[in-house]
Amino acid sequence: MRDQTDAPSASRAVAGRDVPPTASRGDADADAGAGAGAGVRHARPRPLGEHRLWPRSFADRLTTPLPGLRAFARLAREGAFRPGPEGLRGIPDLPYAPAPLPAVATGSVSVTWAGHASWILRIGGLTVLTDPVWSRRILGTPARMTPVGVRWEELPPVDAVVISHNHYDHLDAPTLKRLPRATPLFVPAGLARWCRRRGFTRVTELDWWESAELGGVRFEFVPAHHWSKRSLLDACRTLWGGWMIGVADGWAGAAGAPRAAKKVYFAGDTGYGHWFGEIGRRHPGIDLALLPIGAYAPRWWLRDVHADPEEAVQACLDLGATRMAPMHWGTFVLSSEPVMEPLQRVRAAWARTGLPREHLWDLPVGASRAL
Numbered sequence: 001m002r003d004q005t006d007a008p009s010a011s012r013a014v015a016g017r018d019v020p021p022t023a024s025r026g027d028a029d030a031d032a033g034a035g036a037g038a039g040v041r042h043a044r045p046r047p048l049g050e051h052r053l054w055p056r057s058f059a060d061r062l063t064t065p066l067p068g069l070r071a072f073a074r075l076a077r078e079g080a081f082r083p084g085p086e087g088l089r090g091i092p093d094l095p096y097a098p099a100p101l102p103a104v105a106t107g108s109v110s111v112t113w114a115g116h117a118s119w120i121l122r123i124g125g126l127t128v129l130t131d132p133v134w135s136r137r138i139l140g141t142p143a144r145m146t147p148v149g150v151r152w153e154e155l156p157p158v159d160a161v162v163i164s165h166n167h168y169d170h171l172d173a174p175t176l177k178r179l180p181r182a183t184p185l186f187v188p189a190g191l192a193r194w195c196r197r198r199g200f201t202r203v204t205e206l207d208w209w210e211s212a213e214l215g216g217v218r219f220e221f222v223p224a225h226h227w228s229k230r231s232l233l234d235a236c237r238t239l240w241g242g243w244m245i246g247v248a249d250g251w252a253g254a255a256g257a258p259r260a261a262k263k264v265y266f267a268g269d270t271g272y273g274h275w276f277g278e279i280g281r282r283h284p285g286i287d288l289a290l291l292p293i294g295a296y297a298p299r300w301w302l303r304d305v306h307a308d309p310e311e312a313v314q315a316c317l318d319l320g321a322t323r324m325a326p327m328h329w330g331t332f333v334l335s336s337e338p339v340m341e342p343l344q345r346v347r348a349a350w351a352r353t354g355l356p357r358e359h360l361w362d363l364p365v366g367a368s369r370a371l
Contacts, residue, residue, distance in 0.1 A: 042220070042251060042282070045213045048204050054190045059236040061208075063225040063273055064304040066235065071301065080298045080336040082142075087338030094330045094339060096146045098366030101156065109262040111288065111361075112368040114149040116331035117170055119290060120368075121264060124217040124247045126159040130266045130290070133172040141169065141332050145339065149366030152178060160214055163187045164268025165240035166194070166230045169332060173198070186212065186219045188228070190238035208241055209282075218248040222279050224270035226305050242267040244283055262371050265289045265319060269328065271304045272311035276318035287371055288361070289321035293346045294329025297337035306335075309345035313353060324350070325361035325369070 075081075082088075104110045104122045112120040117131040134152050137143045158179060164170050165188060181199040192205040204212045204219075211220035221241050229235040246263035265279065265286050280286065296308040307315060309326075316324040329342040343362060350360045361369050
């Protein structure tokens with residue numbers, strides 16, 4: 001059965017007017033103004049679980065074209081898919097320190113790194129999983145270098161899940177299968193059908209700059225420099241992005257409301273580019289940015305879709321975030337850089353900024369930190 005919506009597939013209603021989804025550079029629900037965040041108007045939250053109709057492709061959202069046959073031929077010729085023996089010797093040094101989840105006081109925020117892009121985020125009284133991958137192995141990739149940081153049985157009840165895009169290392173069907181089918185899922189535009197086919201009944205799919213609320217917490221889907229694909233013939237059929245998550249009553253830009261006491265940005269998977277500055281302008285005062293630092297080599301192949309450690313630090317500066325927690329490294333071998341190099345480079349890049357060392361949350365897998 002085809003998904004239905006109360007709006008045309010080529011537009012969405014914002015502030016009383018229809019705006020094409022491709023007009024996602026900030027004009028839909030923000031006014032230009034002097035100073036960071038000045039004049040920003042955040043659109044009203046969408047209803048939870050609504051059925052919507054989307055364009056057949058989101059290829060017009062790509063920052064750069066997808067690689068062609070010549071690039072694939074070069075990659076095959078160079079054979080730079082994995083680190084060499086020297087780069088793999090660092091596997092025993094990968095930081096892994098599982099510990100019980102800490103108690104979280106009312107009004108506090110806690111993050112626990114389960115590995116890769118999987119976080120246990122406790123905010124506003126909710127437990128939220130980001131891109132949960134508890135599987136030992138994903139399609140086409142060697143088994144995990146580090147175990148999952150928190151055993152599934154030790155998780156508190158999961159109140160919500162956010163998905164950044166549909167690549168197998170971010171959308172893991174075996175892990176989602178462990179969840180009750182009534183678990184609220186927040187997913188990119190076009191991905192609800194995949195989730196509903198697997199029995200999930202509370203699926204909310206969003207376009208860039210759209211939001212929804214659950215239990216007093218707001219989830220806003222924001223742009224990323226990436227792409228989507230899950231099979232040979234479905235490139236860019238669903239959207240990709242990151243998530244801004246914060247307490248709804250204090251959402252920045254809400255009429256008459258102060259900035260949220262705690263707001264966390266989960267980047268998902270992304271290259272470096274202009275979106276970080278725009279996200280920071282719309283959301284001044286981000287408390288914590290969860291940013292990817294791995295899977296970046298060879299650079300000519302992955303530059304457009306995976307930030308390297310130095311670019312991740314620059315993205316944190318562009319966002320205006322107070323703290324940065326690196327992710328998307330040390331879990332799966334997805335590219336050819338030495339396995340310990342992302343951590344070494346991000347620490348050096350952070351030191352060069354002169355920012356407080358304690359604001360770089362370079363957590364071991366399984367560790368937690370609270371705001």
